[in-house]
Amino acid sequence: MNALSSTLGPEAMPTTLEQTDPHTVRLQVEVPPEEYGPDLDRAYRHVAGEVKIPGFRKGKAPKPVIDRAVGRDHVIEHFLKEALPAYYVGALREHDVDPVTDPEIDLDDFEDGKPLRFSAVVTVRPRLTLEPEQYKGVRVEAPSPEPSEKEIDDYIDRLRERFAELDTVARPARTGDYVLADVRATVHEQEVPEATRVGMLTEVGSGELVPELDKELEGKRAGEIVKFNAVLPEQFDERAGTEVTFQALVKDVKAKKLPSADDDFAKTASEFDTLAELREDLRPKLREVKAAEVDHVVRDLVLAKVVDGIEIDLPERMVDLETESRVKSSQERLERLGITLQQALEAENMDELQFRADTRSHAIRAIKADLVLEAVARQEGVELKEEDLDREVSATAARLGRDPKDVRRILERTGQMPSLAGDIIRSKALDFLVESADVISEDSSPAPSDRPEEEEAEEPDEPASEPAQSQGDQE
Numbered sequence: 001m002n003a004l005s006s007t008l009g010p011e012a013m014p015t016t017l018e019q020t021d022p023h024t025v026r027l028q029v030e031v032p033p034e035e036y037g038p039d040l041d042r043a044y045r046h047v048a049g050e051v052k053i054p055g056f057r058k059g060k061a062p063k064p065v066i067d068r069a070v071g072r073d074h075v076i077e078h079f080l081k082e083a084l085p086a087y088y089v090g091a092l093r094e095h096d097v098d099p100v101t102d103p104e105i106d107l108d109d110f111e112d113g114k115p116l117r118f119s120a121v122v123t124v125r126p127r128l129t130l131e132p133e134q135y136k137g138v139r140v141e142a143p144s145p146e147p148s149e150k151e152i153d154d155y156i157d158r159l160r161e162r163f164a165e166l167d168t169v170a171r172p173a174r175t176g177d178y179v180l181a182d183v184r185a186t187v188h189e190q191e192v193p194e195a196t197r198v199g200m201l202t203e204v205g206s207g208e209l210v211p212e213l214d215k216e217l218e219g220k221r222a223g224e225i226v227k228f229n230a231v232l233p234e235q236f237d238e239r240a241g242t243e244v245t246f247q248a249l250v251k252d253v254k255a256k257k258l259p260s261a262d263d264d265f266a267k268t269a270s271e272f273d274t275l276a277e278l279r280e281d282l283r284p285k286l287r288e289v290k291a292a293e294v295d296h297v298v299r300d301l302v303l304a305k306v307v308d309g310i311e312i313d314l315p316e317r318m319v320d321l322e323t324e325s326r327v328k329s330s331q332e333r334l335e336r337l338g339i340t341l342q343q344a345l346e347a348e349n350m351d352e353l354q355f356r357a358d359t360r361s362h363a364i365r366a367i368k369a370d371l372v373l374e375a376v377a378r379q380e381g382v383e384l385k386e387e388d389l390d391r392e393v394s395a396t397a398a399r400l401g402r403d404p405k406d407v408r409r410i411l412e413r414t415g416q417m418p419s420l421a422g423d424i425i426r427s428k429a430l431d432f433l434v435e436s437a438d439v440i441s442e443d444s445s446p447a448p449s450d451r452p453e454e455e456e457a458e459e460p461d462e463p464a465s466e467p468a469q470s471q472g473d474q475e
Contacts, residue, residue: 015091023315024123027091027103031116036083043079076110088120098125100318123315128375134310135376139438140301145294147286152279155286156261159269166254172219173253175205179217180252183209185244194239195232195246201254210338213246224250233338240338299430302437303369312368322363327356373426373433382428384421392424 016028044063053061053069066075088103103120110116166178173179178201185195195209202208204217210233216226227247234240259265266278331341345355376382390404393411397404411417 015094017091017095017097020121022313023100023126023318024121025095025097027088027095027097027120027122029087029091029118029120031087033113033115036079036087036116039083039086040075040079043075043082046082047075047078080107080110084118087116087118091120097122098127099123100125100315100321123317125318126312126314126371128310128312128371130310130372130375130379132379135306135372135379135433136436137438138302138305138309138433139440140298140305142294142298142301142439142441144442145287145291147283147290151286151290152282155282156275156279157258160258160261160265161256163265163269164256164258167257168252169255170221171253172221173204173217173250174255175214175218176256177204178202178254178256179204179220179250180254181217181248181250183213183246183248185246187242187244192232192239192242192244194236195244199251207337210246213248216246216248217250220250220253222250222252226250231338234336240336298437298439299434302433302439303373303430306433307365307368307372310368310372312371314364314367318367319360319364322367323356323360326359326363330359370426373429374422376433377425377429380429380432382425382432384425384428388424388428389417389421392420 014030018026018028020026044066047070048061048066049058051066051070052058053065056065061069084105084107088105091097092099100123103122106119106121108117169177180199180201181197183195183197183200185192197209200209202213202217205214207214210230212228212230216228220226225247227245229243229245232239232242232244236242259268261275263274266272266275270278270281272278272281334341334344341355342352345352393408394404397407400407411420
């Protein structure tokens, strides 16, 4: 067990920190009367303002009168409730301790005019100390940014999808087919206009209305009727979460008919006369897209290589909290789509125990990665600059279509700025790791560029041409 002593604030508030086990510390805090005096006076003013004492204006009764009227214990209770957390936070800051859990506070008997003493036992976030050879110059092999012939084929197939026509078929509907249906939604026989669709053309498997509709339509032929219950997802606003009865009449089943990948298609879909010319035009565009993807892959590979080479002992409670946070986030995301966690797990042939085990594994890896990046940032003196925050706030505002000043105020009011700052520091630390890494490309071409992460290449623009009108364009 080791101990550190220091002083908090100008009024000499001595604190000590003891390491009770690898992940737990005990803070011993002593607050002298001259330090807590103003806080105790504030508690008296607060209590005086809450009670009406005959002969005194509200809030103006002296301390002895308040003690007789409401009891000194009541005042002390209010004082400790309001002031103790501030003293605890002050001690955390003094020793630069990052707690993972709420503290277990043990308060000594409090006597007026004597120091206020208490201890706080808390699980803390590990702080790694790394040697440069543990994170500098790691060697990774980056995938080639050169597009393969199959990737060009796949892109042309996606382009053919845009020019597909829909042909009516007599067979049952399959995933990827389009079904023309009249869908009626009701609650206790009362129609729900927001979820009713007449003449709806929907792709089976798209989840356009509710996921249950796709399951019911698959395997059905024209003329069949399906009936089922479903909970409306978040896209239905005020109706979201309502259980609705759906009845759908299948009117037509249509399959996509793709044009042949030949010179005629190239002329229709682009400014080129041959398919070979179209393919060569796509090659550099797809290369640019892949280069951006490779940049992200390299970042993941470098971080994984560093993390895998470092032994990190994590507090169980820290892992538990992160795991539960991720499970809750998954549940909320699925509920917004009108799906329960159990339904999603059944669709993936997974039980909840396996899901939680996988989630815990991801949580452990994410925590370790954060701890490593924080250690690198400290070791290399990575700093957070105001322009870093401004840039991130502006990017967030642009995504939300909000004014950056409004977004900053929201982040500050909700206490999210420290989290944002931490994310930026870790991102800059990862930039350093990548810059110092030995990156070898599969095709021996130059390593991925150091372009900023936000400057991602986009999918190549579709060739300039007006697509032919087809039944698929009705959607």
